Amino acid sequence: MELLRYVAFSTDPSGGNPAGVVLDATDIDEPTMAATAAKVGFSETAFVVPLNDGSLAVRYFSPLTEVPFCGHATIATAVAYAQLHGVGDLRLRTKAGPVSVSTRSTQDGSVVATLVSVETRTAPIKPPTLAELLTALCWPAADLDPELPPRAAYAGAWHPVIAAASRGRLSDLDYNMPALTDLMRRNDWATVDLVWRESPTVFHARNPFPPGGVVEDPATGAAAAALGGYLRELQLVSPPATLTVYQGYDMGRPSTITVGVPAQSSSGITVTGTAVPL
Template identity: 45%
Template sequence: MIEQVERVAAFCAGDVGGNPAGVYLGTAMPDEADMRRVAAQVGYSETVFAVPAGAGGGWRVRYFSPESEVPFCGHATIALGAVLALKHGDGSYRLTTNHAEIAVRGARRGDTIAATLQSPPTSSGPAPQALVDEALALFGYTAADLDPRLPPALANGGAGHLVIALKSRELLAAMRYDLDAGRTLMRREGFATIVIVHAEGAQRFHARNPFASGGVYEDPATGAGAAALAGYLRDGGWPHGGAIDIVQGEDMGVPCHLHVDIGPEPGSPVQVSGSARLIA
């Protein structure tokens, strides 16, 4: 099975960077134990498994990190869109996750593939103060480091996240934490990642996403986190102008770029776009 996994870098910054994902296309969904084993062998933060959904069309998908299954993964969905475009032609493909009906669109552009996912519905709400205090202590931050315009929040765009906004780019660059302690907190709270951001402007954000729940110290590009952040910004009345750009992975030396289009209806899905390329 491992030989059937394509390796794709998603949310590339031009012809560099991008978050690698494994993409398995098959005729029947493998056993869960096999998917866990393959995801661990591939070793990327996520591997997506996709098979035809049946008479209704589309694809049934599941996502696995090296340590666990996750409900939704944005960069693996972008990678899947790229592989579907290469194998089945440019177009839009319906996807059924464990919890939602979503879609991905892929179109070849020379050596790269442009892809856009439609997220599951979004939601957000205030984060309990005790949880905020615990998370700040985990990363070595204090309340004085927070951006008062964007209070800490619980946000979901297909997977659960804690959003923490910092008042300077330097504070974001200094992010450090203990992986085991982060794993304990994130798994207890059901977080896919913690989304730590700095707002360079109303429509441009820098982000880092610790992914300890999946056994990964940091994800260089996180489409699910971008969707959750976008829903949170819309819910809070942030002046996003209908779209935001997110720069991620810089502090890892893996530059990534995510673009998110945000519709006006509260709770509605958002569209997360980026480019992808096959990894030799």
């Protein structure tokens, strides 16, 4: 097995979110994938199997579990693939559905990748579940942004979107890990997308990922796509729109995610970023 290590959503290896990438996992079984991801210890490791029709089957494993879709590992995989085979378009087959990715080279020689998510949707969070979530986060309900209502959002995986009223509230994160892990597993949530809106198109985010064995994700492309779908469905942004999501700054691993929100509700959300080898 050739295991590559990349950082996604940053041009600096000390920033962004690390991901493992195996570009040919044809003969690797599921237990080996899971054990490899646990040993690597990154929030996700992507395992790619080239198919006869030219598409790529991709599975994503965290140290503790498999997830149906992962944005930062997709960006890392696309960049790694482009650096080996050249830039162009890729068709990925994920457990969440088909995901297209395009890569291009920039003038400085780096590679930028853009993925198109599966169709997005949202769902309400029941009041008792929301109360349990806020208790696990140690966040008073009064600290939430009333203009961005709590809601579960989907763009390949489910992420509750919880908006803080201030940057200070977002910065102060000290949650109950066992309680949040249990709640997220019961509700099939991948990460919790904690956000603060700096402006109509600029957001700061933090993403606890305890079910995967990760205290916090430095950059979460799937959650950024889900956020874009959430904002579009609730008419909290005027599409077409381009959003910037800053994540990882409170962890010392700054990341920048660019999110494209098309006007049509049936169109997937685009997530753009670069990746560099570790």
